[in-house]
Amino acid sequence: METLKRDRFTCQWPGCGLMTGDTSQLVADHREPHRGNERLFWDLANLQTLCKPCHDGPKAKLEARYGA
Numbered sequence: 001m002e003t004l005k006r007d008r009f010t011c012q013w014p015g016c017g018l019m020t021g022d023t024s025q026l027v028a029d030h031r032e033p034h035r036g037n038e039r040l041f042w043d044l045a046n047l048q049t050l051c052k053p054c055h056d057g058p059k060a061k062l063e064a065r066y067g068a
């Protein structure tokens, strides 16, 4: 929630920038996967606000297969 407020409820994905007051459409995303690491999990610098379509779309694809 701190992350969403800091980012003014705006998707941080480059080229998206969707702004919504509907927090069910926003996700606090970990830039670096925390893999259970508490410091990374709570580190605000490691968190960014993404809208659902970006979180479930480009980001997931990027992590899954876009190496190039």
Ligand SMILES: [Zn+2]
Binding pocket: 011, 012, 013, 016, 017, 018, 050, 051, 052, 053, 054, 055
């Ligand atoms: Zn977005």
